[in-house]
Amino acid sequence: MNGTIAEVPAGEKQVFPEERGPGRGERLSALAQQHGALLTLVVAVVVASLCFDTFLTGDNLEGMALSSSFLAVVALGMTFVIVTGGIDLSVGSLFALGGVLAAWGSRYGTAVALLLPLAVCGLIGLVNGLLIARARLAPFIVTLASMLGARGLLLAVTDEGANTYLVDKSTWFTHLGQSKLLGVGVPVWITVALFLLGGVALRRSRFGQYVYAVGGNEDAAALMGVPVARTKSYVYTLSGLCAGLAGALNAAWLASGVTILGNGMELDAISAVVIGGTLLSGGAGFLSGSLVGVLLLKVIQNIINQIGSLDSSYQQVVSGAFLAVVVIAQTWLARRRRRMR
Amino acid sequence: MTELTLRATLADRQRLRHLLQEYGVYAGVVVLLLVNIAFTPHFLSTENFRTQAVQVAPIVIVALGMALAIGTEGVDLSVGAVMALATSLLSLYLGYGLVVALLMAALGGVLAGLASGALVAFVGVQPIVATLALMVGGRGLALVLLPQLKDVRNSGMNTLGTGSVLGIPYLVIIAAVLAVVVAFVVRRTTFGRQLLAIGDSRAAAKLAGLPVRRVLVIVYVVSGLLAAVAGILATARLQASDPTSLGTLMELSAITAVVVGGTPLSGGRVRIGGTVAGAVLIQLLTATLIKHDLPPSWTQIAQAVVIVLAVYAARERGKR
Numbered sequence: 118m119n120g121t122i123a124e125v126p127a128g129e130k131q132v133f134p135e136e137r138g139p140g141r142g143e144r145l146s147a148l149a150q151q152h153g154a155l156l157t158l159v160v161a162v163v164v165a166s167l168c169f170d171t172f173l174t175g176d177n178l179e180g181m182a183l184s185s186s187f188l189a190v191v192a193l194g195m196t197f198v199i200v201t202g203g204i205d206l207s208v209g210s211l212f213a214l215g216g217v218l219a220a221w222g223s224r225y226g227t228a229v230a231l232l233l234p235l236a237v238c239g240l241i242g243l244v245n246g247l248l249i250a251r252a253r254l255a256p257f258i259v260t261l262a263s264m265l266g267a268r269g270l271l272l273a274v275t276d277e278g279a280n281t282y283l284v285d286k287s288t289w290f291t292h293l294g295q296s297k298l299l300g301v302g303v304p305v306w307i308t309v310a311l312f313l314l315g316g317v318a319l320r321r322s323r324f325g326q327y328v329y330a331v332g333g334n335e336d337a338a339a340l341m342g343v344p345v346a347r348t349k350s351y352v353y354t355l356s357g358l359c360a361g362l363a364g365a366l367n368a369a370w371l372a373s374g375v376t377i378l379g380n381g382m383e384l385d386a387i388s389a390v391v392i393g394g395t396l397l398s399g400g401a402g403f404l405s406g407s408l409v410g411v412l413l414l415k416v417i418q419n420i421i422n423q424i425g426s427l428d429s430s431y432q433q434v435v436s437g438a439f440l441a442v443v444v445i446a447q448t449w450l451a452r453r454r455r456r457m458r
Numbered sequence: 459m460t461e462l463t464l465r466a467t468l469a470d471r472q473r474l475r476h477l478l479q480e481y482g483v484y485a486g487v488v489v490l491l492l493v494n495i496a497f498t499p500h501f502l503s504t505e506n507f508r509t510q511a512v513q514v515a516p517i518v519i520v521a522l523g524m525a526l527a528i529g530t531e532g533v534d535l536s537v538g539a540v541m542a543l544a545t546s547l548l549s550l551y552l553g554y555g556l557v558v559a560l561l562m563a564a565l566g567g568v569l570a571g572l573a574s575g576a577l578v579a580f581v582g583v584q585p586i587v588a589t590l591a592l593m594v595g596g597r598g599l600a601l602v603l604l605p606q607l608k609d610v611r612n613s614g615m616n617t618l619g620t621g622s623v624l625g626i627p628y629l630v631i632i633a634a635v636l637a638v639v640v641a642f643v644v645r646r647t648t649f650g651r652q653l654l655a656i657g658d659s660r661a662a663a664k665l666a667g668l669p670v671r672r673v674l675v676i677v678y679v680v681s682g683l684l685a686a687v688a689g690i691l692a693t694a695r696l697q698a699s700d701p702t703s704l705g706t707l708m709e710l711s712a713i714t715a716v717v718v719g720g721t722p723l724s725g726g727r728v729r730i731g732g733t734v735a736g737a738v739l740i741q742l743l744t745a746t747l748i749k750h751d752l753p754p755s756w757t758q759i760a761q762a763v764v765i766v767l768a769v770y771a772a773r774e775r776g777k778r
Contacts, residue, residue, distance in 0.1 A: 248766065255769070259766065261709075264710075265710055265758050269756065384590060430598045433594050433595060434599050437595020437598060438595055441577065441588075444591070
């Protein structure tokens with residue numbers, strides 16, 4: 118019904134003798150849903166490297182990896198939220214708030230610079246989660262409210278946006294954003310590590326099972342003893358933490374807390390997750406897909422930048438259209454598979 | 459105490475709560491008015507009332523469409539972007555005359571609504587996602603059409619923005635007329651009943667043979683058209699097209715107005731009077747905080763708190 122079949126590796130799937138396995142069409146649909154993004158990414162990279170000499174250069178790739186890493190961390194938390202069948206519209210504001218708090222806190226040392234945004238954004242995420250899980254309010258309206266509230270808090274902290282806090286260039290905190298390890302920026306390494314951790318948590322831990330169960334069928338999960346409310350609270354807290362951390366890393370990279378960042382980031386994160394094969398209806402999805410989704414968005418953005426004559430407004434048009442196309446395709450594939458079964 | 463009296467008090471309490479939820483928004487408006495009359499200098503002036511009314515008019519118009527979408531258990535996040543799209547189209551076609559420009563702006567809203575409506579009704583995409591795509595893509599398109607702010611020098615637009623009849627600005631009259639029309643449609647027409655039935659239970663409405671898809675598409679088209687009208691009126695008031703900032707966070711204000719006004723997010727009910735009062739409440743709240751020198755950031759935080767409280771209150775009603 119909700120596409121959870123896509124989650125079960127073929128080997129583990131129970132096949133009754135009187136039943137034939139999934140038909141070829143169904144398998145193809147499942148493949149398209151799961152790996153369509155990867156295929157599109159490969160095509161986009163090939164096309165881009167054929168069209169632009171500057172695309173496959175070290176500098177360009179490195180820049181893309183670095184700028185992808187912040188969105189990727191946000192998309193990581195978003196994936197957990199969407200797998201539970203929810204949505205988090207506050208991440209853009211929390212990203213900006215996290216950056217400003219980190220930049221402000223950096224004058225008191227790296228620990229404060231990292232812990233302050235994590236504490237504040239995590240707390241806002243927790244409040245989101247409690248309102249959604251315990252008070253049973255609609256996720257989109259709760260997180261829409263905290264999108265507004267967090268942006269308000271950000272403006273209050275920065276004197277209505279007039280204050281930009283600078284990060285001292287010689288601290289450990291700046292190294293976190295600007296240094297390189299084996300020629301690759303530290304934020305990229307952190308992102309890769311977080312995705313490995315998150316992947317294990319989602320696929321191999323009990324918490325991960327709970328996340329899938331809640332998204333698959335909340336009532337059934339509750340009947341089976343899954344702590345639904347707690348799982349949901351954790352998921353939104355995680356999303357808040359990820360957005361705050363991404364903001365902090367971004368501030369370390371830019372060496373300042375910029376107040377106007379993060380507008381529309383929730384859409385980019387949601388797009389990346391959905392493009393990566395996670396179903397918006399919940400219950401199915403995987404982190405590696407979200408990473409591919411982020412890279413695909415960045416490659417498209419890079420192509421638009423390379424064309425040069427197109428102004429940046431087209432990026433918004435393209436990503437909006439792209440999301441629409443992917444959602445239509447996903448809905449169509451899901452319906453097709455349901456009909457085949 | 460007998461069981462009968464106990465039951466009576468419970469019923470009383472329930473009725474009280476029901477009254478509060480149904481009419482709380484009007485009480486809120488009255489309280490805010492009284493507070494302002496008592497504590498805000500120069501509040502009681504015709505000039506001030508006119509300013510407030512003119513500012514609230516676009517919110518009311520957008521919220522009317524939002525109320526319909528929410529009544530079908532949907533939502534329209536694209537309204538702010540559609541306002542921006544309308545203002546860009548208006549400036550773009552003003553050279554061909556005011557009527558052409560107005561029609562093109564309205565057409566933009568209709569097409570945007572058609573796109574969201576088709577995604578929701580025919581493809582089966584959740585309304586949040588369908589309209590989220592347009593929320594970002596639409597503003598991008600608006601900026602592609604008109605990259606920066608542009609003055610609108612047109613006598614017709616000028617009259618629309620600043621003119622009035624018997625001291626009542628055109629903007630306010632248009633908003634009031636639209637509110638009455640939408641309220642009539644919801645309460646007295648077959649379409650209104652179908653809309654509410656779909657919001658109550660889409661599956662049941664389908665089984666009952668209602669034209670579910672058609673109604674859904676019309677609802678989003680109406681929402682898009684109303685947002686475009688609000689965009690035109692806001693442009694007329696500012697005498698400028700500003701696709702970058704026109705209508706930003708409008709979706710939030712509209713949803714707040716609708717929800718505060720007593721329309722549940724779960725659909726099946728639409729309160730147009732409450733929606734108008736909700737929009738007035740938001741405007742008054744913002745004006746009060748600004749007049750007492752609280753920075754805009756605090757109005758944002760206050761609005762966020764109001765949304766959550768209103769939704770929380772609406773939740774109680776659902777449980778009854």
